[in-house]
Amino acid sequence: MLKPAATLRIELLDVTPLVWRRFVVPAHVQLPKLHKIIQTVMGWEDSHLHLFDFGGTAYGVLDDEFPDDLTRSEKGVRLDKVLGSATQFQYRYDFGDNWRHRIVVEALGAPNLCFTLPICLAGENACPPEDVGSVAGYAEFLQALVDPEHRQHDDYRTWVGGIFDPAGFDVNAVNASLRTLR
Incomplete structure (x- = not known):
């Protein structure tokens, strides 16, 4: 049986013109890998910290230099497990510049066998x-x-x-x- 795929739309909030991408990942992707995929589809360089927020529960890279009792480690955490029935979540990148992204789950189900995942389907603006x-x-x-x-x-x-x-x-x-x- 094929593992499900998640079609996601990410939008960089608060900037004009709107920067967005539509991409497909395995639904079981772990958050550290999803972070790498997001960095690639958005065009970021992965030189800053990041954070995922699923309805108030935050996941990220734990840093001994900046202890944070509210953030859980993203290591080993799968998207399909933390997503539950949510249809969107947040991604923050570079806490100094504070780039906020909204990620909407557009579809969750059988993957298109024509695609090798992950894949970017569309987007606009740099x-x-x-x-x-x-x-x-x-x-x-x-x-x-x-x-x-x-x-x-x-x-x-x-x-x-x-x-x-x-x-x-x-x-x-x-x-x-x-x-x-x-």
Whole structure:
């Protein structure tokens, strides 16, 4: 019997334009692997801490340097077990910039045998660059890039490596990266 798959839609909250992805994972995926998949589909670089929140129960990487009695270890925790009957949950990345994501479970059931999981099906817009400085920092960054007279225009262009397209998203590139996770 085939193990079920979960079709998920993730949205980066509070940014414009809306950044979202639709992707499919094995429903039994463990949270550390789901974190890696999310990092890949969103375009993050996995250089900060993260947290999953399932209806008020938080899971993440426990850090002795920053003790937290409210967060449970994500190690060995499967998505299908913590999801229960919930249809959405939260994912937070980079507690300094505080990137908040909503993840909606769009479907749970038999996998499409044409796909090797995980796979990204669709999405729109580029994820903000790492360490851009939160929602407000990203808005300032975008404004500076389009205005050659902005005082930080040249600095941001250099920092980002020249060109940044906020509407850029390449599902094929994401899936090529996902293949390295399998």
